[in-house]
Amino acid sequence: MTALPLPSVAETTPAEPSLDRAKHLVADDMAKVNALILDRLQSEVGMIPELARHLIAAGGKRIRPTLTLLSARLAGHAGDRHIGLATSVEFIHTATLLHDDVVDESDLRRGRSTANALWGNKAPVLVGDFLFSRAFQLMVQDGSLRVLELLSNASAVIAEGEVAQLMTAGEVGTTEAAYFEVIKAKTAALFRAACQIGAVVAEREAEAEQALEVYGEELGIAFQLVDDALDYSAREAMLGKTIGDDFREGKASLPVLLAYARGDADERAFWERVIGAPENQAPPDLAEAQRLLDKHRTLEATFARARASGERARTALRTFAPSPHRDAMEDVIDFSIARAF
Amino acid sequence: MTALPLPSVAETTPAEPSLDRAKHLVADDMAKVNALILDRLQSEVGMIPELARHLIAAGGKRIRPTLTLLSARLAGHAGDRHIGLATSVEFIHTATLLHDDVVDESDLRRGRSTANALWGNKAPVLVGDFLFSRAFQLMVQDGSLRVLELLSNASAVIAEGEVAQLMTAGEVGTTEAAYFEVIKAKTAALFRAACQIGAVVAEREAEAEQALEVYGEELGIAFQLVDDALDYSAREAMLGKTIGDDFREGKASLPVLLAYARGDADERAFWERVIGAPENQAPPDLAEAQRLLDKHRTLEATFARARASGERARTALRTFAPSPHRDAMEDVIDFSIARAF
Numbered sequence: 001m002t003a004l005p006l007p008s009v010a011e012t013t014p015a016e017p018s019l020d021r022a023k024h025l026v027a028d029d030m031a032k033v034n035a036l037i038l039d040r041l042q043s044e045v046g047m048i049p050e051l052a053r054h055l056i057a058a059g060g061k062r063i064r065p066t067l068t069l070l071s072a073r074l075a076g077h078a079g080d081r082h083i084g085l086a087t088s089v090e091f092i093h094t095a096t097l098l099h100d101d102v103v104d105e106s107d108l109r110r111g112r113s114t115a116n117a118l119w120g121n122k123a124p125v126l127v128g129d130f131l132f133s134r135a136f137q138l139m140v141q142d143g144s145l146r147v148l149e150l151l152s153n154a155s156a157v158i159a160e161g162e163v164a165q166l167m168t169a170g171e172v173g174t175t176e177a178a179y180f181e182v183i184k185a186k187t188a189a190l191f192r193a194a195c196q197i198g199a200v201v202a203e204r205e206a207e208a209e210q211a212l213e214v215y216g217e218e219l220g221i222a223f224q225l226v227d228d229a230l231d232y233s234a235r236e237a238m239l240g241k242t243i244g245d246d247f248r249e250g251k252a253s254l255p256v257l258l259a260y261a262r263g264d265a266d267e268r269a270f271w272e273r274v275i276g277a278p279e280n281q282a283p284p285d286l287a288e289a290q291r292l293l294d295k296h297r298t299l300e301a302t303f304a305r306a307r308a309s310g311e312r313a314r315t316a317l318r319t320f321a322p323s324p325h326r327d328a329m330e331d332v333i334d335f336s337i338a339r340a341f
Numbered sequence: 342m343t344a345l346p347l348p349s350v351a352e353t354t355p356a357e358p359s360l361d362r363a364k365h366l367v368a369d370d371m372a373k374v375n376a377l378i379l380d381r382l383q384s385e386v387g388m389i390p391e392l393a394r395h396l397i398a399a400g401g402k403r404i405r406p407t408l409t410l411l412s413a414r415l416a417g418h419a420g421d422r423h424i425g426l427a428t429s430v431e432f433i434h435t436a437t438l439l440h441d442d443v444v445d446e447s448d449l450r451r452g453r454s455t456a457n458a459l460w461g462n463k464a465p466v467l468v469g470d471f472l473f474s475r476a477f478q479l480m481v482q483d484g485s486l487r488v489l490e491l492l493s494n495a496s497a498v499i500a501e502g503e504v505a506q507l508m509t510a511g512e513v514g515t516t517e518a519a520y521f522e523v524i525k526a527k528t529a530a531l532f533r534a535a536c537q538i539g540a541v542v543a544e545r546e547a548e549a550e551q552a553l554e555v556y557g558e559e560l561g562i563a564f565q566l567v568d569d570a571l572d573y574s575a576r577e578a579m580l581g582k583t584i585g586d587d588f589r590e591g592k593a594s595l596p597v598l599l600a601y602a603r604g605d606a607d608e609r610a611f612w613e614r615v616i617g618a619p620e621n622q623a624p625p626d627l628a629e630a631q632r633l634l635d636k637h638r639t640l641e642a643t644f645a646r647a648r649a650s651g652e653r654a655r656t657a658l659r660t661f662a663p664s665p666h667r668d669a670m671e672d673v674i675d676f677s678i679a680r681a682f
Contacts, residue, residue, distance in 0.1 A: 046508070047508055048500075099466050102466050126500050129473070129496065129499075129503075137494065139489075140489045152481055153474075156478060158474075159389075159471035163388050167386065
């Protein structure tokens with residue numbers, strides 16, 4: 001397998017991008033979010049906290065609630081309404097992860113996630129519903145109909161995006177525009193709402209809300225683009241992470257769509273075979289796919305689109321005066337894109 | 342198989358129970374609900390309306406939205422806020438059906454529902470999420486935080502009830518109290534909220550809301566008890582419906598729990614085998630189960646508890662002056678219980 005050339009982010013930031021400043025700024029608030037998460041996971045039905053903790057304790061980067069916390073402070077919120085709403089955002093995200101984890105019979109041979117292997121399909125779906133309900137209970141407690149509107153809209157759009165992705169699976173002829181519609185829905189909608197509600201709790205004018213909306217959406221797009229590129233990236237392999245998950249699922253992600261569009265007849269036949277009928281993939285197919293992505297430089301093209309979205313997110317932040325919170329939100333952009341390296 | 346003795350409802354109503362009066366009273370409102378359902382199922386993602394319509398058009402009795410419509414009018418609401426909220430209740434119900442439909446690998450040999458056979462596991466889960474989100478969008482549009490509170494609480498409790506049911510599956514030693522906790526959560530919580538929001542939109546005092554709360558909860562309990570009995574009933578078999586679904590899933594429903602509690606050592610061993618390990622059931626086991634339920638008269642005992650809940654629901658309605666709507670809501674009780682005959 002040829003190592004892929006590493007694109008440069010020198011133009012966006014000189015230092016190694018890091019979430020340290022952001023984490024430091026929200027540390028106290030995030031401690032409250034974590035406490036609230038544990039509190040609201042309580043249930044007399046023992047399997048619920050057990051299963052939810054498995055996923056939430058594993059934790060990841062908590063990037064979505066971090067965005068709510070940073071946005072609220074950037075927009076000038078001095079109270080603590082953003083704590084409950086950041087928790088709500090994390091619950092919605094976790095619910096979508098649990099539901100995304102559901103496998104069809106035909107998927108089983110491609111392996112399962114930990115949650116699915118431990119608990120099957122049914123329990124994670126129901127625990128996802130529980131978390132989704134808890135998210136709405138937290139919003140009701142906050143009392144803002146505008147926040148409820150933003151997050152119920154986002155939830156509907158996420159579900160639509162996930163279904164649309166299911167429908168384009170295997171379709172190597174999916175257009176770039178259709179791909180962008182899917183990632184805007186399944187990923188960027190929650191990033192956008194997570195940021196927007198920061199302006200809502202700060203009771204800011206429409207301009208501030210709109211700036212945070214653009215920031216969240218563009219950041220979400222960049223985030224998903226980088227994720228989709230990393231699934232094929234030598235860098236991920238070096239980090240010991242699994243690569244090729246999207247490939248094995250026949251996901252019509254941008255690196256593939258571009259390679260198909262730029263490929264000759266033989267290459268197109270290859271993509272139609274491996275993405276259109278992933279169940280018939282052979283072990284060397286992933287390496288061949290990576291060779292073609294490399295040949296047509298489609299990971300670089302994907303990263304370039306991520307950088308463009310990142311720049312639009314950065315521009316949106318200029319609505320706000322310079323501040324440590326604004327700097328931290330720029331760091332989130334840089335970090336999201338620099339995961340590529 | 343011995344035909345089961347048919348319990349009598351002579352004490353509750355002289356005429357053949359029917360939903361005709363209820364249906365007639367809400368006919369205009371239900372037409373608006375149906376139109377709103379179709380409107381809110383629209384999505385650019387074609388699979389969503391297709392799959393959702395499959396389930397919603399099949400329609401069933403629309404008992405939960407009927408309760409919201411009747412309750413709102415009984416409580417004196419003169420506007421049309423109950424239309425959107427009845428739609429919301431139906432969406433939540435449909436989402437829970439779709440999610441309940443998800444099967445684990447181990448369940449597959451027991452057969453699939455139509456939705457699951459046509460679309461697998463993944464799409465129904467996502468469409469359920471879409472409907473759930475649409476339900477909250479409708480509530481937000483209505484604008485009552487109290488309604489949002491009632492239905493987000495109900496949704497959390499339903500999920501808890503479904504998980505609790507999953508955990509008691511196969512446990513023939515489950516107590517009657519634990520069984521009641523499960524059906525209160527998974528079924529009665531939505532009946533209760535569906536009725537309560539009628540009082541909320543009518544802006545009635547706490548007494549009216551509480552009366553509708555008790556009515557809904559007791560009706561929901563009665564409804565589920567009858568459902569659980571019917572799964573073993575000769576009447577269902579006569580109507581050409583499948584019986585024994587709960588049995589094949591190893592569901593610890595009340596008729597089984599009571600038969601286990603009343604059984605001798607051999608009978609207990611039978612129940613432990615067939616409910617504890619339903620995957621090892623043999624074809625004659627269902628008939629033997631029915632024989633034991635008959636011997637210990639546990640279907641009658643289950644119906645008796647349903648009638649007791651029905652009477653508590655009827656008493657709660659006495660808070661309201663006599664009216665066609667009150668009569669119709671009594672009919673719903675009688676009809677729910679009389680499904681047994």
